[in-house]
Amino acid sequence: MQFRNYILISVLLLLSQNLLAQVGSLSGTVNSKLGQEALIGANVYFHGTTIGTATNGEGTYTLRNLKVGKYDVFVSYSGYARKKQTIEIKEGANTLNVQLEKSKRQLGEVVVTGTGTPHHLKSAPVQTELIGKKLVKAVSASGFADLMSGISPSFDFNPGNMGSFIQLNGLGNDYILILVDGKRMYGDVGGQNDVNRINPDDIEKIEVVKGASSSLYGSEAIAGVVNIITKKSNRKIYAESNTRVSEYGTRQYHNKVGINSGRFSSLTSYSRKESDGWQLSKFEIDEDNDNDDPSDDVLVETDAKQVNAYNDYTISQRFDYDVSKKLSFYVLGSMYEKDVELPTTVRNYGYHYKDNSYSAGAKFRTNKTDYLTVDFNSDQFKYYYKYNQDYKDYTTGEKVLNTTQKREDVNLKYIFRLNKANQFTVGSEYVNEEIESEGRITGDKADAYTLSVFAQDEIKLIENLSLVAGIRYVKHKEYGNDFTPKVSALYKMNNFNFRATYAKGFKAPTLKELYYRYQKGSSLYLGNSDLDPQKSDYYSFSVEYIVSKLSLSVSAYQNKINDMIAYETITTSDADEAEGVKKTRRHINIGETQSTGIDFIFNYKIGAGFTFGGGYSFVDAKNETDDIDLEGVAQNYANIRLLYDRSWKDYSLNVSLTGRIQDDKFYDGEPDAEGYNLWKLTTSHRFKGAGTSFEVTAGIDNIFDYVDNSSYGSHYGTVNPGRTVFIGCNIKFAK
Template sequence: MRLTFCFILFTFCYQTSIGQNEQKTVRDSLKVEKLEEVILTATRTERQLSSLPLPVTLISKKKILQSGTIRLDEILNEQTGIITVTDESGFEGVQIQGIASDYILILIDGVPLVGRSAGNFDLSRLTVGNIKQIEVVKGPSSSLYGSEALGGVINIITEKPKSEELHGNASYRFGSFTQQDINVDIKQRYKKLRYVFFANRFSSEGYDLNPDVDGQTVNPFENYTVNGRIYYDFNDKLSLFTSARFYDQVQDAGFTFNDVAFEGDSKEREWNAHARIDQKWNDRLDTSYELYYTNYTANERLADPISEDVLSDSDFDQKLFRPEIRGNYAFADAGTLTAGFGFQYDELDRTFFDETVSFNSQYAYAQYDFNPVERLNVIAGARFDNHSEYSNQFSPKLAMRYKLTNAISVKGSVGYGFKAPDFRQLYFDFTNSAVGYTVLGYNVALDKLRELREQGQILDVVVSEDDLNNPLEAESSVGYNVGLTFKEGKWNSELNFFRNDIKNLIDTRIIARKTNGQNVFSYVNFDEIYTTGFEINTGYKITNALNLSAGYQLLYAYDKKKQQEVEDGQVFARDPATNQTVAVTQSDYFGLVNRSRHNANF
């Protein structure tokens, strides 16, 4: 468990709004309260949170404001079973049910964000200043969202103006280490037009938690986020949504090597453009036509300020383009069919790649949401992905919820998830200039090995060519969730048991030894792991102004091969008490690293 204390030295907030009358205020507040219980991500349709057969966490704007958090990673870290962990890239990523952030899809208004230079997604890039709610779907969600949704989906929903009066907010927060967060937000509904403008500036002079180690824990940085959104209702049946978002950050960078202090900076920049037309044909049929483009760039340069010798100079430039068409059809007393198809083009140009590489894929999905009997809700869905770089994927999912009483419901789901090999795992070509080891992407490993051998750098190759000729497979998972929900009066509780069996995990292995004593690494499918446990959330409403809530997760996460080796007595360790080598027992094997066995909040 990690407790975070935020000391705010100065807070200023200014808000303008014009009310109509007391009766309207009451109606609006009830409407907002109802909307906070509606979730879109789990089924791609509006559903009441309490009626869903899937494990879902909804974080409302009210909760975000009450928490005092300012970045996405901070508010997620306060939720049961959602843990932020720093990886080797230095970025904090989110774990869900023990599954690493590489396998969690991050969305804004239903469209994906890119920019995972080392597999992790830096959640601190995202401010919560203009968020209506955050929706977290736990477990495999590839049946609707495809690759990277193997472990779950986090969807950030922005606000849509409702009032015809001009509303504005401005806030300034100042904290230790000269941390500053500034927000400006205006929104209005004017006849058929609605518009929103949001801007955020976040900066810090940095801080150092370990003075005995060279460099700062967090270097000084300054970033800006600007977002504009326009909604236009042509009539009752046709509407347009457009959004443009820009993010820019500059951060000081430094590294000491061989007693030389290299200095420089790192820069990040992100563009998102999103347009969607929603059409309601009749009371049963509605369709959406969506177009999305995003571009993320990152640059870092480190050099000796005296000699101007360059230690590192890296670039990362990723683009994603995706059109999609989807629709919903409500059968008369027979449920709702949701279906869609689309095309995705993904391109990356970065240092350590010989050339710009690209993927393209076509996909189609369908989902049927129905009630075969009055108290039973069933959701059955599947998706098919045809990808240019790996085998086709079929991702089914089934979820059910049965209402035992007016207060108690039982629910369960089983689903398939997958994650495609990423650009780095296929095309990386990196040699550490200081140490001398080399890391090669799977698709370029064979050709690069031949080049290194011709240059006299290879001592011997430890794998056969056949091992490098078979395509790298997509990682896959089957996830199970079974739980109970209780809601009556002032009490609400939810218990969920989960298990995720993951195979074909991609990891590095040694494929050759170099004449300098170092190794050549590449990627391979070999790991099989599982995560299992349970989580429980409960809340009690003491008064309209005071609520208590608590949550707990118990997690076990194991590598199946290592667990079997321990069981067979094939793993040994030195006993510090006797200095003797002894066999490791099951109780000694904790499991996968960077996983908390116990996680609780109150």
């Protein structure tokens, strides 16, 4: 009996060893077919089994302990066509390298700004212009103004002593809501957002929704919403360093470190920019000349610069913590400071700006599709004079506070699905703003609050027809109640998308427009407490055509604004005249204005690594009450770009040629700003290693050396200093 048991056990052991020996492993890489780019996180799985894995940070995978035999292996990656391949697993090591092609029917990247909820770009019911990371990288911009004017014909920037002020389809910064990762950018320079605070090296992508979006975002979103989404990483350790240097002492640096450890993540960033500034003309108009005839203007030499020397830095820190699969929290804080330095022979002080902000919030998922968010944001922006020499009772380097602006808001939002074809969003927002400025604000301090509730319904009426309808109720401290509805529709027909939108906008006067008093040189600017809120009606219709290599869109729009706030020249009082004031301007409501136009955007993948794209924008912006054009607006804007992108095993080459063309800008009673034509060549060389990459960027800005040398104080289409050479480097590490 024992002998038979021994024989049986021996046979079973031999069989088990034989079975164990008949196993193999499968490993390989997953790359994109065009350019051999490693695809991180691609899925590799065996059909009809539970066997599968994902590629690592180098785009490689390994599957072990596979029984020998034939299998159908599927490989998939977002934005690429899924690939099936039959393979026979043999005993020991097996290899399968896969190349995926871009999907011809891909829906594009996910966008969120138009509805506040995620949609694939091609299926987004609200028209959204997406500026992706490849295009941001190709332009290699020195600043946000350079980036947007180099890519989108809908944007323009009016240069000023304190910075460039943004404009979208003929309407200025006051009507544009700028978001950074969904958070409102706050604090202004000369009445407009300081877009210099945005570092292009930190931008992952930009989403632009044109036209009134007050139903979802409230005040300021009359011309549109610009949502800047910054770089992030889900790798355990991520670090990136960018450096760029150019002529005129222009340097910029950006560093970022991210850590993801289980439920906790941290993201730290530091940016710094500095420049010596430059002068376009050595002459300015003598303001002391009493002759009002422009033909008799007297020019005098000046040390004033059209772009003043500056230096700034931004530090930000974000922490995220997932308590569970349902509940997560975040806290975010940032600090920004900037010095604008003026020559001592021009003025005895420069400018200093300081912004401190922090946010905190939570997200709670009630199920797979429904969730509740709550956010609190606080921002304090301060504006100083900083003396560059001893003057009266002030010493060199001393700062004198002029204005403090504060904004706090609380947002509550709940998103839930009623059924597969119907998603609902409801929410509320409370905003409180304050401004303090001794001698510049009536009573030295003013404040206002806004309380609003909103609702939005996203409906898929039939297979190819989607509708978004929303409405916002607003209660303002000074201006009572109002409603702002919005309706957008998308109809898909083969490769065509047809979109239409109607929306009402509402914008209360800012505290500065109501109460501010500011003297600049011999001009005095006054607020007006009798201003009415601005209201708008926006209509748009667009056609979009997308196939594998070609995408193009044409949009027509009309944005009518009632009671637009602008300046009027009034009689200077005797007391102000005695203080040297020659011109007094006061805010008023100018009645009806209208911005009407057409935007055209296209992109064509020629092949062999080449892509040709660009766009054209026609803008007819008028003050209909006085039957004149709006100031600072041109009629024709265009962008052209030719890109080349090619990758080998460990080396990638990118070359871009970009051009910006626009005509003269109108200014009532003053010389127009000249149109211009700027071209830029950029080359980028990237070298990859295990978990690291090193990239060198070099190029020529303003190839044909155009310079607008109008006298200091004139209106400029561009303050580009002429042909300049720049070079930069980027180092990344991820594990």
